[in-house]
Amino acid sequence: MFKRVLLKLSGEFLANENGFGINPETTAQLARRIITALEGSDVELAVVIGGGNLWRGARNGQGMDPATADYIGMLGTVMNAMALQDAMERCGKPTRVMTAIQMAAVAEPYIRRRAIRHLEKGRVVILGGGNGAPFFTTDTTSTLRALEIGADVVLMAKNAVDGVYDSDPRKNPDAKFIEQATHLEVVERRLEVMDATALTLCMDKNLPIVVFDLFQDGNLERLFRGERVGTLIQS
Template identity: 55%
Template sequence: MLKYRRILLKLSGESLAGEDGYGISPAMLDRYAEEIRQVLELGAEIALVIGGGNIFRGMSAAAENMDRVQADQMGMLATVINALALQDALERKGIFTRLMSAIKMEQVAEPFIRRRAIRHLEKGRVVIFGAGTGNPYFTTDTAASLRAIEIEADVIIKGTRVDGVYDSDPEKNPAAEMYSNISYQDVLTKNLRVMDLTAITLCRENLLPLVVMNMNIENNFSRLVTGETVGTLVHRGADSD
């Protein structure tokens, strides 16, 4: 039995780079596509949002005096490149997909239309949302929260390279402690940087749960969807442990 039926999976662009740290790793594409295939076969409906940091980071470029709007637009195009790569990996496994872009590019992707996206999900297609929100100054975290709300997802699952939400960066602090669950308010108060402020606020105001988990551990995705305790649950409640 599925704990979550309609899922918005958020992946970072960096996760596609694998050990190289940049570009797109065919091995990582295949691994993620296989994880998604397994969950899809369980009967879940899956939508995806992926970042573009492995190709271009708009904020980093803006810090080097590039115009922020121009830099963010380049970042949006980077997410479409990643989305196309992931679409190809999924379709090689026999999965029907649709790529929907927040920026018009009809030769490459469908325009984002909420009702059409929901219909694709109902028909068993994996929907990949590219180009963020289509607007500068908004991250792909915010795009994931927004799209999850629009498609009435049961949960956002943020696939990362760490096991969940920690009180400090576990890659820098070996003594960092992981939360099994935590409220959105505590995330904001403790400045835990799970997602950006706008994304967290959208989730909190719309009572949308978020799970942060390690996407690089085999079968974590399917274990979570079928009800096992995996990663950290971020929720509306007032208390954390």
């Protein structure tokens, strides 16, 4: 069973039906799903959330300085973190938003030992602002933060995809589900799990990854109980 986990969420999980913006009801449903899974569990939870529902540097930042476009994306992740915090605290779950880019009026600065202390006190720590530097994805941020706080696993949440396949199951009905693989196999087969930088770091540090469907009822609860769900990637 996992004691401390890092949950990687897509910003689109908070979005409207068109995949853009922040929908308060959608965000509230996500918050309730996470809180329900935590009930009766001793798991300490940190969350990294992307910003693709608000900004994608490669698409929205065309014609801009790439670093500037990435910084705008980092600010988008803070907006999402604040929205998720609001939804979770409306349900009575104490949280802390911590950011790599300092903005003291709305969030705490990310300090590793302080983040661990919040986790030990039962607070959900929502990590925004990426890792504070451009040219890195939230996948890499998830890996870095998981290693820093001593997480047992990175849980890569997906929507309507129950794990890793040898090809895109939405395009290929004959795609084969992969229940377990090593980091190296994922790299060599170019399976779309996370970006190469993040995946290589997980492999170097022997950090397991679980890819699963967050919106399949009971999946997150089962993971918190130590049951097998989705695809497990480990050395």
